[in-house]
Amino acid sequence: MLSILSYDFMQNALAAGILAGIACGVVGTYVVVKRMVFISGGVSHATFGGIGLAYLLGFNPMLGALLFAVAAALGMGVITRKTKLSEDTGIGVLWATGMALGVIFVGLASGYAPDLFSYLFGNILTVQRGELLMMLVLDGVIIATVLAFYKELLAVCFDEEFARVEGIPTARLQMVLLALIALTIVTVIRVVGIVLVIALLTIPPAIARQYTKSLSSMMRLAVAVSVSLSVCGIALSYLLNIASGATIILLSSAALLTVLLTRRVRAGRAAKNTG
Amino acid sequence: MRQHVSESTKAKDTHSTTVPAEVVNLREVSVDYDGVIALESVNLSVQENDFFGIIGPNGGGKSTLLKVILGLVSPQQGEVAVWGQPPLKSPRRVGYVPQHNSFDRDFPITVWNVVLMGRLSRAHMFRAYDRHDRENALEALRTVGMTDLRKRPIGSLSGGQQQRAFIARALVRDPSLLLLDEPMANVDSGTQEELYELLSELSHRMAIMMVSHDLSAISVYVDKIACLNRRLYYHGSKEIPAEDIEAAYGCPIELLAHGMPHRVLRRHD
Numbered sequence: 001m002l003s004i005l006s007y008d009f010m011q012n013a014l015a016a017g018i019l020a021g022i023a024c025g026v027v028g029t030y031v032v033v034k035r036m037v038f039i040s041g042g043v044s045h046a047t048f049g050g051i052g053l054a055y056l057l058g059f060n061p062m063l064g065a066l067l068f069a070v071a072a073a074l075g076m077g078v079i080t081r082k083t084k085l086s087e088d089t090g091i092g093v094l095w096a097t098g099m100a101l102g103v104i105f106v107g108l109a110s111g112y113a114p115d116l117f118s119y120l121f122g123n124i125l126t127v128q129r130g131e132l133l134m135m136l137v138l139d140g141v142i143i144a145t146v147l148a149f150y151k152e153l154l155a156v157c158f159d160e161e162f163a164r165v166e167g168i169p170t171a172r173l174q175m176v177l178l179a180l181i182a183l184t185i186v187t188v189i190r191v192v193g194i195v196l197v198i199a200l201l202t203i204p205p206a207i208a209r210q211y212t213k214s215l216s217s218m219m220r221l222a223v224a225v226s227v228s229l230s231v232c233g234i235a236l237s238y239l240l241n242i243a244s245g246a247t248i249i250l251l252s253s254a255a256l257l258t259v260l261l262t263r264r265v266r267a268g269r270a271a272k273n274t275g
Numbered sequence: 276m277r278q279h280v281s282e283s284t285k286a287k288d289t290h291s292t293t294v295p296a297e298v299v300n301l302r303e304v305s306v307d308y309d310g311v312i313a314l315e316s317v318n319l320s321v322q323e324n325d326f327f328g329i330i331g332p333n334g335g336g337k338s339t340l341l342k343v344i345l346g347l348v349s350p351q352q353g354e355v356a357v358w359g360q361p362p363l364k365s366p367r368r369v370g371y372v373p374q375h376n377s378f379d380r381d382f383p384i385t386v387w388n389v390v391l392m393g394r395l396s397r398a399h400m401f402r403a404y405d406r407h408d409r410e411n412a413l414e415a416l417r418t419v420g421m422t423d424l425r426k427r428p429i430g431s432l433s434g435g436q437q438q439r440a441f442i443a444r445a446l447v448r449d450p451s452l453l454l455l456d457e458p459m460a461n462v463d464s465g466t467q468e469e470l471y472e473l474l475s476e477l478s479h480r481m482a483i484m485m486v487s488h489d490l491s492a493i494s495v496y497v498d499k500i501a502c503l504n505r506r507l508y509y510h511g512s513k514e515i516p517a518e519d520i521e522a523a524y525g526c527p528i529e530l531l532a533h534g535m536p537h538r539v540l541r542r543h544d
Contacts, residue, residue: 033382148401155392159378162444165345165371166395209383213428218383 004238012132013124013244017230019135020191023142024200025208025223027184029215030177032205034157037198039076039178042091044185044197046072046098051119051194052105061119062131065189069182072098077175122193122245124234131190138187142180146219149176154215191230192245203252204229207259229255295322297359298452298482299344304353306339313339314350317507323451326478326496329486331503337486338374340503341454344484345371357452370445370481372455375437380430386440387425390416393447415443419473435466442473453477455485471496 004010031040050068054061072094079094080087106116118126146153155163156173164170181201188197204226205218212218233248240247299321306314313336321327331337342348343355346362357365370393393415394408416422419439429437438458445453455474459467474483475496486503501509 033379151392151395151404152400154384154388155395158382158384158389159373159392161347161373161377162371162392163395164347165369166393167397168395168400169397213383214385214388215383 004235009125009127010238012127012129013234014231015132016124016127016135016191017234017248018227019132019139020188020200021204021227021230022139022223023135023184023187025204025221025226026142026146026219027180028201028205028226029208029219029222030153030157031181031201032209033215033218034177036177036181037202038088039073039091040181040185040201041198042076042095042098043069043072043178043182044189044194045095047185047189047194048102048119049098049100049105050102051116052102052109055109055116056105060130062134062186062190065119065194066134066183066186068098069185070179073178073182074175077178081171118193119189120193120195121243122189122191122196122248124191124244125238127190135187135190138183142183142187145176145180149173150216153177157215192248196245196249199249199252200226200230203249203256207256210259210263225255295324297321298323298325298357299484300354300356300359301343302354304343304350304355306336306343306348306350312505314343314507315505317353317503319501319507319509321452321482321484323482324478325482325484326475326498327482327484328497328500329484329503329507330490330500331486331488333488335488335504337488337503338456340507341371341456341484341486344452344454345369367452368448368450370448370450370453372438372441372445372453372458374456375434375441375461378429382430384429385425386416386421386427386429386432387412389429389440390425390443390447393444411447412443415446418446418477419443433466434461435463435470438462438470439473442477446477451481453481453483455483457487457489458485459487459489 005014031037047065047069050064050066051061052064053068054064076087076090076094079085079090083090085093115123115126117123152163152168152173153176155166155168156170156177160170160174163173184201185194185197188200192200205222207225208218208221212221229252230248233251234244236242236251237244237247297320299319301317301319304314304317304319305312317336317340319340329337329340339348343350344357344362346365355362357369358367360366362369390412391404391408394404394411413422416425419442421436421439421443424432424436424440429440432440438461442453442455442458453474458470458474462470474485477483478496478498485497499509501507
């Protein structure tokens with residue numbers, strides 16, 4: 001079993017899983033407590049446009065994804081603030097427009113796009129060193145931002161109006177939060193793909209939420225859960241020779257279900273004992 | 276900062292021996308949201324140490340009125356002054372207790388972290404809370420009698436305890452005006468009495484304005500009452516003519532709120 005660690009591709013895969021897990025645990029916690037799952041889905045799908053553009057113009061798809069993710073996230077923030085479009089309508093439009101752009105761009109690009117599928121559903125076994133470096137930098141940016149704005153972001157998530165009364169620039173902090181989501185999505189794309197991103201962004205924090213009572217502890221536990229699920233998922237997918245991204249997600253769903261069921265049984269027992 | 280505080284308290288003392296200073300002044304204030312009128316020609320004056328209750332039906336503009344005073348909503352017409360300045364430039368602090376349903380009960384946050392939030396400010400960004408912040412937060416928790424519950428998640432507390440935590444958060448910066456939006460919603464009547472005792476005590480230190488849609492939630496502790504339904508009906512005292520309430524609510528209402536016998540007797544000192 002341990003011998004697989006000697007393969008370069010496996011080392012890269014595990015490193016990618018860990019880096020993605022860190023970003024997901026931290027930013028996913030905000031996504032879950034502030035209920036931004038749908039907007040995350042929209043940003044993630046919109047990045048397909050960037051991947052398509054990269055294919056067409058011949059640059060690294062990850063850069064295209066980064067460009068589109070950040071533009072989509074910030075554009076979302078501006079649109080819902082400045083227009084009368086309701087947020088979920090805006091997200092729906094963004095979601096589909098990004099995908100449509102991607103399809104057109106890929107169609108225009110000459111030749112067959114062999115690893116397109118891996119951007120949609122993830123293929124961690126083809127991660128390159130350069131992409132790992134990019135993920136490492138994104139993780140650094142995410143963690144530094146969260147550390148710098150921790151108490152303000154907490155206030156914006158918990159009670160935005162109060163934060164505004166206290167003089168906190170809440171609109172800008174919302175944008176920071178959206179940008180963090182965009183960076184996280186880019187970090188995770190190689191691991192589970194743009195279609196499955198929401199699961200890795202929400203399941204580990206949802207599990208962590210069951211055992212914690214503060215945002216910072218939820219974040220730490222979510223990072224641990226998400227890194228473990230990624231690593232276990234990669235190992236499992238290698239052993240069973242099945243798709244890595246989908247394996248991570250199914251393992252995560254199973255873990256969440258188990259957690260919820262055991263919590264229920266325990267709560268039921270506790271109620272019986274006291275009652 | 277410290278010096279500023281002591282100066283302003285001194286100013287407050289000298290004022291209180293003569294004429295009470297005016298904390299809030301609204302003149303002919305009108306607000307509409309995309310053509311829907313929320314406030315219409317509202318005139319209001321709140322003095323320091325007032326305990327001002329405003330009642331009115333849901334959608335009558337009560338929250339908007341508070342937001343105008345806080346500077347969160349700018350009126351299309353009229354003048355707003357808080358301590359003689361525009362709301363956001365008020366020389367003294369305004370504490371705010373939002374409606375209880377404005378936050379998510381499931382949010383993973385302890386009472387302590389909610390109260391500390393009262394120490395946030397633009398100048399404090401990029402800095403962790405320091406000893407001074409923590410001392411202030413502890414002091415505020417002591418004032419509302421919640422020090423024992425500070426490590427509990429806010430969502431696990433009763434409605435009354437949550438309200439106390441939010442009042443503590445507003446008290447952290449020593450406000451000279453405290454605004455409360457429906458503080459008695461989600462609080463049972465026995466606990467309402469306790470909350471009123473607390474607010475009544477606080478009203479010696481600051482002006483308090485609370486709004487409520489519930490006539491019976493405004494008690495004998497309040498010393499001025501106005502009715503608000505887009506327009507503000509106020510006659511400078513605690514007695515409101517039945518016509519005002521009818522005008523505000525748009526239908527006759529049995530007057531059971533004011534002078535309603537209270538089960539808990541008010542303490543005299």
